[in-house]
Structures are given as C-alpha cells and as structure tokens.
Amino acid sequence: MDIQRLDLNLLKVLDALLKDRSVSRAAERLNLSQPAMSHALKRLREQLNDPLMVRGSRGMEPTPYAEGLIEPLRLILGIVERDVLRQEPFDPLKTERSFTIGIDTHLANTFIPPLVSSTLTGAPHSSIHSRLLSSNFQHRPYLEGSVDLAIGTASNNPIKLSREYLFRDEICGIVRLGHPRYKKSVSLKMLANDFEHIGYYIKGEPTTIIDDLLADHGLRRHCPVTVSDLQGVNEILLNSDLLLVGAVKQVLATIDRFNIELPYHIIKLPGIVTQRYSSNVDMFWRPQDAEDPAHCWLRNQVREIGNTIESTKIRFEK
Numbered sequence: 001m002d003i004q005r006l007d008l009n010l011l012k013v014l015d016a017l018l019k020d021r022s023v024s025r026a027a028e029r030l031n032l033s034q035p036a037m038s039h040a041l042k043r044l045r046e047q048l049n050d051p052l053m054v055r056g057s058r059g060m061e062p063t064p065y066a067e068g069l070i071e072p073l074r075l076i077l078g079i080v081e082r083d084v085l086r087q088e089p090f091d092p093l094k095t096e097r098s099f100t101i102g103i104d105t106h107l108a109n110t111f112i113p114p115l116v117s118s119t120l121t122g123a124p125h126s127s128i129h130s131r132l133l134s135s136n137f138q139h140r141p142y143l144e145g146s147v148d149l150a151i152g153t154a155s156n157n158p159i160k161l162s163r164e165y166l167f168r169d170e171i172c173g174i175v176r177l178g179h180p181r182y183k184k185s186v187s188l189k190m191l192a193n194d195f196e197h198i199g200y201y202i203k204g205e206p207t208t209i210i211d212d213l214l215a216d217h218g219l220r221r222h223c224p225v226t227v228s229d230l231q232g233v234n235e236i237l238l239n240s241d242l243l244l245v246g247a248v249k250q251v252l253a254t255i256d257r258f259n260i261e262l263p264y265h266i267i268k269l270p271g272i273v274t275q276r277y278s279s280n281v282d283m284f285w286r287p288q289d290a291e292d293p294a295h296c297w298l299r300n301q302v303r304e305i306g307n308t309i310e311s312t313k314i315r316f317e318k
Contacts, residue, residue: 006047013040014066015073017053019286021060025146058144074288090293092123097294100129102143104152105202106247107281108132109230109254111151111305118301141284149298150284161284164299166306169247170278171210173267176238185268192219195243198236199223209277210245230254238263245269247278249309281306 016026017037027037045052052066062070099119103111112130119128133152134144141154141161151166173191175182181194192214201208207215214221225242227233230251237244244251248266268274283302289295 007043010040010044010047011073011077013037014044014052014069015077017041017060018062018066018070018073019288020146021053021058021062021144022146023053023060029146058142070286070288074291078291090297092126092294092297094125095123095294096125096127097123098127098129099294099298100131100146100148102131102133102137102147102150102152104133104137107151107250110250110309111302114305114308115301118304119298122301123297143284143286148285148289148295149302151281151302152284153279153281154284160287162287162290163282163284164303166281166283166303167249167310168278168280169249169309171245171269171273172248173269174237174244174246174248174251175241175265175267177263177265179241179243179265181241182265183267186270188214188217188219188270188272191245191269192221195221196241197221197223197225198233198242198244199226200230200233200244200246201226201228208245210273213273213276243267249312250281253309253312281309 013026013030016029017023020026020029023037023041024034027034030037032040041053048065050065051063053060053062055061101112101115108130116128119126131144131147133150134142137150137152138154141150141152141163143150143161150161154163173186173195175195183190183194186194191210199208211221225236225240227236230246233244233251236242252264283299283306285295285299
C-alpha cells in the first residue's frame with residue numbers, strides 16, 4: 001500500500017482501539033462521538049485491508065495483524081509527540097489524565113483508599129476509577145477495556161502483560177490481645193474445634209479455601225459471624241473472642257491502616273495452609289504503556305503502597 005493513501009490521523013484512532021478494546025471507550029478517550037469512531041474504524045479496515053478488531057469472548061479483540069501493530073504504533077506515536085510536536089513533559093500537578101485500576105476483590109480495601117489519596121494529592125486534576133478484576137484473572141491474566149493497570153495475583157506468567165512484584169502475604173489467624181484460647185500456632189484440628197470464626201466470604205461465596213481444606217480433612221469450623229468485606233471487622237475482633245483467618249498483611253492494612261502497635265495476636269497456621277495459599281501480589285500493565293510518563297507515575301504510586309505493605313513486619317510471639 002502507498003503511504004500517501006494512508007490517513008496518518010487514523011493511527012491515533014487505532015492506538016486507542018487497541019488499548020481500550022471498545023469503540024465507545026476509545027471514542028471517549030479521543031473525545032469523539034461513537035459514530036465518528038465507528039466510521040474511523042471502517043476507514044482503517046479499508047485502508048489496511050484487515051478487520052483489525054473482531055468480536056470475541058471478552059468483547060472486541062485485535063486480529064493477529066492488529067496485535068502486531070501495538071508496539072510499532074507506540075513507538076511511532078511516541079516519536080511524533082516527543083520529537084515532532086515537542087509535547088510538554090508530564091506534570092502530575094497539571095495533568096487531567098483519567099486512571100482506571102483493575103483490582104482483585106480481596107485487595108480493594110487494602111489498595112484503593114491509599115491509592116486514591118496519593119493520586120489526588122499528587123495529581124489533583126486527575127481522576128481515578130477502580131474496577132474489580134474478573135474471577136478468572138488469576139489463571140488468565142488480561143486487562144479488559146479501559147483498565148490501565150491491574151493489582152492482583154496470578155498463577156502463571158502472562159505472555160502479553162508486564163508484571164512487577166509488590167509484596168508477599170501469608171495466611172494467618174488473627175484474634176484480639178488477651179484472647180483466652182490464643183496459641184502461637186495451631187493445628188487444623190485446633191483451628192476448627194478450639195475457635196469460633198468470623199467467616200470472610202467474598203461476594204457471598206458459600207465456602208472459602210479454609211473451609212474446603214478443613215473439609216478435606218473431615219473438619220468443619222463454626223462461623224457465628226460472616227462478612228463480605230473487612231469494614232467493621234476491627235470492632236468485631238476487639239470486642240469478641242472470634243478468630244479471623246486471612247492474608248495477614250492485607251487484613252491488618254485494611255482494618256488498622258498499618259498501625260504498628262496492633263491490639264491483636266497473630267497465630268501461625270499449619271504449613272499446609274501457608275504453603276498452599278500464601279501468595280505474591282503483583283501489578284500488571286500492557287507493554288506498550290511501559291514508557292508512558294503518566295503510566296510510570298501511576299506505577300510508582302502503586303509501588304510505594306506495595307513497599308509499605310511489604311515492609312510491615314508481622315511479629316509472631318515467641
């Protein structure tokens with residue numbers, strides 16, 4: 001194809017479509033109407049002789065040809081903006097950028113409040129939005145639509161995403177100071193029979209990994225209290241003899257915001273629990289966003305929160 005026939009303005013349109021995987025969201029990104037974006041996509045298809053975006057199981061997905069254009073487009077548009085247009089350097093105090101974070105349900109209470117605070121303080125004219133990641137993200141990491149960055153766990157290494165370690169968390173038991181049945185460590189049998197529990201059931205799930213593990217060993221715990229998030233759990237723990245099982249750094253970061261003098265005992269659980277269910281928390285992003293100054297700034301905000309959580313020392317009594 002002769003380059004003189006290609007409307008170079010459409011490259012920005014294609015870049016937005018490849019990032020957002022949605023005509024409506026790409027139109028919003030470029031301040032275009034949806035009909036105008038649809039017309040631009042039609043012209044791109046005609047000029048490049050490829051469907052470019054096709055309907056898939058997760059919405060619009062790029063064809064192999066379009067997938068291969070992601071990195072070249074990033075480089076071309078970066079050169080134009082930096083060297084031709086001499087775009088001003090990114091300034092968080094001036095930017096009006098909108099950031100969208102995809103986050104695992106279990107991590108939302110841990111990350112979103114401090115991330116909103118740091119983002120709106122450091123970039124007061126920006127906006128930040130959160131979206132819960134799909135339930136299969138752990139096994140098939142993928143950034144949907146307008147999500148700029150994801151925070152979660154993944155059992156495999158995503159081929160099409162960049163990934164950075166944030167912190168590692170351990171599954172533990174948590175009870176109030178002075179709990180009459182507190183022990184430094186417990187067996188599965190003691191965990192089930194010696195304590196009454198706060199059941200932490202995300203999205204109304206009927207069981208948790210702890211319930212399933214106990215059932216595998218012919219055991220069952222009693223949960224007189226169940227919750228779907230951690231708001232208010234602090235007061236329940238401090239005013240009862242209930243035990244909460246959870247990823248300890250995430251729980252303590254949520255209910256006490258990194259207060260070092262925590263009024264809790266931390267109970268070590270059997271090795272089969274910690275080995276099987278303790279996990280790394282990472283952040284994920286598209287490789288084409290790696291050098292974007294605004295995205296670099298956002299990742300640094302997330303990185304600093306992760307560093308704070310990672311440096312939290314969980315003290316087990318001796």
